[in-house]
Amino acid sequence: MIHLVTKTHLRTLETAARTAQEQAGQVRTEIERERGRHVKELFAAVARTERAERETADVRHTALLLQIALEDATVELTERAERAETAAFAAHWDEEVARAEARLLREELSEARKPGRSVYLLRHYGEPCMIYRSRADACADTATHGIPADAPWAAAGEQPASQAEWRLSLFTYDAASKGFRCEFVPAPVAVGGAA
Incomplete structure (x- = not known):
């Protein structure tokens, strides 16, 4: 089959091709613009994720320091309470022993x-x-x-x-x-x- 192409038809094809190329250029530009926007959003999302991970690490570190400080304070307060309790018991015990010894000494002195x-x-x-x-x-x-x-x-x-x-x-x-x-x-x- 033979197809005859006339100048008019050729001009129409050239115009259509130019229009198609212009549209393709516009689509490429739009694609590049969308790609750039997506890349920016991706970088922003990565930056937000990294920032969130750093903040989470900082919060974990702070929480660990607080837990250690709380444990140290608990140990110190427990030790202080035990020392105070021991001192109170010793003072009470010493007082009781001193009373008993004084009573025995008075009895011995009275007897002597x-x-x-x-x-x-x-x-x-x-x-x-x-x-x-x-x-x-x-x-x-x-x-x-x-x-x-x-x-x-x-x-x-x-x-x-x-x-x-x-x-x-x-x-x-x-x-x-x-x-x-x-x-x-x-x-x-x-x-x-x-x-």
Whole structure:
């Protein structure tokens, strides 16, 4: 089949082709404009996502710091409360113990103030160490100071108390003077280097 193309028809085709090219150019321009808008929106969305991720990380970090601070404060407050509770208990306990000891001391003093009652004072180089109700108690306890409980005690003689390593002195209550009078008790004899 032969198709004849006339000049008019050719001009019409050329006009149509130009129009089609112009329309194609306009469509390309529109596509580029839309592509640019989409790229900008994509970059904006990526930037918003990154910013949100940074803010989320900052919030997580801040939350972690707050949690650590809260845990530290909780530990510190718990320790302070325990120390305060322990101190309060100790103070109460000390008060109770002190009352009990004071009561026992008053009873012992009252008992010791009966005429003829005696107490024994253990001295180390003249310095008082302990007071005992009886000679047996004193002798039994001197073992803690290196003196055997059954060690014989010898007379102190003229030696000053400050020169005797250990000396046991007897004090007897004297109702007339309302006090205790010292009576002579012998000093211990050295046993194996300990006296």
